[in-house]
Amino acid sequence: AQRVTQPEKLLSVFKGAPVELKCNYSYSGSPELFWYVQYSRQRLQLLLRHISRESIKGFTADLNKGETSFHLKKPFAQEEDSAMYYCALKDNTDKLIFGTGTRLQVFP
């Protein structure tokens, strides 16, 4: 079965600390993986996708097919990074399968 697992509901760090939001997936084919972010009172928006291999707002994510993971990382968290983060997988029918989300709180 296709599934995306985000084991942490809440992750709290202080400003300047490193951040890693975990995401594991289960998919039989070749996955296309994404991280979406939802800031307070804003709509869900794409943060990054594995195929573009880029860094957005200092965040990176590497697809590890051996570990079936796509963890989101940032070396130095900022207060404005506080938001809900959702890992998602696009299947071969183009629909997105989301994890349950992790709330990141960055304290000053």
Add this chain to the structure above:
Amino acid sequence: GAGVSQTPSNKVTEKGKYVELRCDPISGHTALYWYRQSLGQGPEFLIYFQGTGAADDSGLPNDRFFAVRPEGSVSTLKIQRTERGDSAVYLCASSLGWGENTEAFFGQGTRLTVV
């Protein structure tokens, strides 16, 4: 112009009533998706349109739920005989096409509360 627009932003209805939720996708976007997000959960897929036709409706929970997109633009999600368990945020997204390298843009959602 604007992004994906959903109306109403909030809807409170009584159990057993019929509701319609509207989605205006980004102009020119041929693919349109409906998702439902319950409290504490990620968005769950409901239905996906390519143009006017439903390409995948496997996420609709039962036959009380139906969606249309008659002209390949605006879509309406219809829920008959609403139940308290239907309370959730209903999200719409659109994309330029389908396949790799297509980004889905989400609306603000409609918060449905069934009392």
